[in-house]
Amino acid sequence: MTPKPAPFLLWILLLSATPRIGFGQDMERARATIATLCSPAFHGRGYVNGGDKIAARYLEGQFRQMGLRAFDSLYIQTFPLDINTFPGKVSLKIDKQKLPPGEAYIVNPVSQGGRGKGKIIHLDTLIFTREEARQRFMRSDLRRNVMVYEARHYANLTELPSEYLNKMHEAKALIELQKEKLTMSLSPAQISHPAFQMVKKDLDPAAKTATFRVDAKLIKGYPSQNVIGYVPGKKFPDQFVVISAHYDHLGRMGKEAAYFPGANDNASGTTLMLELARHYVLPENQPDYSIAFMAFGAEEAGLIGSRYYTEHPLFPLSQIKFMINLDLLGTGEEGMMVVNGTRLPEEFDRLTALNNQHNYLPKLQKRDNAPNSDHYFFTRKGVKAVFIYLMGGPKFYHDIYDRPETLPLTKFSEAFGLIRDFVSGME
Ligand SMILES: [Zn+2]
Numbered sequence: 217m218t219p220k221p222a223p224f225l226l227w228i229l230l231l232s233a234t235p236r237i238g239f240g241q242d243m244e245r246a247r248a249t250i251a252t253l254c255s256p257a258f259h260g261r262g263y264v265n266g267g268d269k270i271a272a273r274y275l276e277g278q279f280r281q282m283g284l285r286a287f288d289s290l291y292i293q294t295f296p297l298d299i300n301t302f303p304g305k306v307s308l309k310i311d312k313q314k315l316p317p318g319e320a321y322i323v324n325p326v327s328q329g330g331r332g333k334g335k336i337i338h339l340d341t342l343i344f345t346r347e348e349a350r351q352r353f354m355r356s357d358l359r360r361n362v363m364v365y366e367a368r369h370y371a372n373l374t375e376l377p378s379e380y381l382n383k384m385h386e387a388k389a390l391i392e393l394q395k396e397k398l399t400m401s402l403s404p405a406q407i408s409h410p411a412f413q414m415v416k417k418d419l420d421p422a423a424k425t426a427t428f429r430v431d432a433k434l435i436k437g438y439p440s441q442n443v444i445g446y447v448p449g450k451k452f453p454d455q456f457v458v459i460s461a462h463y464d465h466l467g468r469m470g471k472e473a474a475y476f477p478g479a480n481d482n483a484s485g486t487t488l489m490l491e492l493a494r495h496y497v498l499p500e501n502q503p504d505y506s507i508a509f510m511a512f513g514a515e516e517a518g519l520i521g522s523r524y525y526t527e528h529p530l531f532p533l534s535q536i537k538f539m540i541n542l543d544l545l546g547t548g549e550e551g552m553m554v555v556n557g558t559r560l561p562e563e564f565d566r567l568t569a570l571n572n573q574h575n576y577l578p579k580l581q582k583r584d585n586a587p588n589s590d591h592y593f594f595t596r597k598g599v600k601a602v603f604i605y606l607m608g609g610p611k612f613y614h615d616i617y618d619r620p621e622t623l624p625l626t627k628f629s630e631a632f633g634l635i636r637d638f639v640s641g642m643e
Contacts, residue, residue, distance in 0.1 A: 262467015284445030304431025306470030318474030324411035329432035461485035462515030485542035522590035539601035547609030548627025557582025
């Protein structure tokens with residue numbers, strides 16, 4: 217028996233029971249989940265220090281704790297991938313200045329390991345217009361040089377006969393200059409020497425030497441994983457709504473040098489998926505259709521986990537009634553984008569109607585399919601799928617600045633409300 221609380225306690229209870237926004241979703245818990253996924257102990261949810269496995273185990277624990285069911289008694293589905301990693305030391309010095317990793321440079325994802333020092337030379341762009349320059353370039357000996365070139369010129373170089381590109385790759389190391397910002401990605405292969413990227417304005421055009429070190433390891437057949445659970449439907453248990461989000465990110469660049477927290481991409485979507493799972497797993501919210509929650513791995517490596525799933529589904533793909541893939545859910549100032557909305561007008565209209573009715577997001581936009589997230593191979597296999605992301609807010613993307621502290625989560629609760637209403641209202 218609970219004693220009757222004193223009057224002021226009643227008032228406190230009343231206050232704390234008043235939801236801050238009120239869509240049945242806990243923002244404090246969401247923030248804590250995002251912070252956990254982005255913490256250094258998760259190593260950027262990539263392939264240095266087994267960050268992907270730490271994240272997968274955490275999600276598995278969440279699924280188990282909240283009581284999601286598992287297919288074949290396992291939440292984990294393992295798949296192999298080839299991945300180039302930077303598990304050791306990473307450094308770059310221009311003349312006498314050691315550059316801060318992640319801030320002033322990144323390792324090119326295709327970089328091989330190596331260390332050394334070289335004289336900086338800049339790609340002579342006259343080779344694109346002048347025969348003499350081309351001949352001079354082909355006669356030059358680049359083996360002691362660190363070659364600097366602008367990213368857009370690499371594309372021009374690929375249009376020349378292949379010996380020009382081969383020539384450039386004779387250099388001791390390469391530094392590619394980006395126009396605006398550094399954007400990290402992942403590669404399944406290596407080139408034959410170390411390679412870096414810098415922003416053009418950060419490299420003194422008069423710089424003379426570069427001293428570099430990269431420890432790189434190309435891993436073939438690295439076992440990574442998807443984490444999958446479900447809530448059985450009460451009316452149509454054999455028909456599934458899939459709610460997915462990739463939990464992986466870009467991992468670490470060097471054991472200690474820098475890591476990519478991936479708050480918006482995609483701790484935000486993973487957390488929204490967990491929040492929806494927590495909602496639907498409650499007996500009073502049991503959905504009519506079964507809902508499968510799929511946390512895909514290796515999205516950043518080229519949609520590897522979701523592609524593997526479509527080739528090794530845990531129940532027939534034809535039993536997926538609809539799929540909602542969540543990736544980049546941390547903002548929302550400028551509304552929501554529905555990828556594939558153009559192909560699924562009925563569903564897009566229903567989303568729009570619900571959004572107007574409840575005033576969740578400032579606007580809903582649609583676009584056609586693109587291979588930019590985990591819905592893609594499902595769409596290709598004929599599954600009705602949308603990929604939802606939020607727009608506006610900070611523009612940090614695939615860099616060290618995509619952190620929980622800078623993530624506004626402006627329309628996180630609203631996105632939760634809209635998706636919940638959409639799924640619960642499915643006929
Ligand atoms: Zn990404």
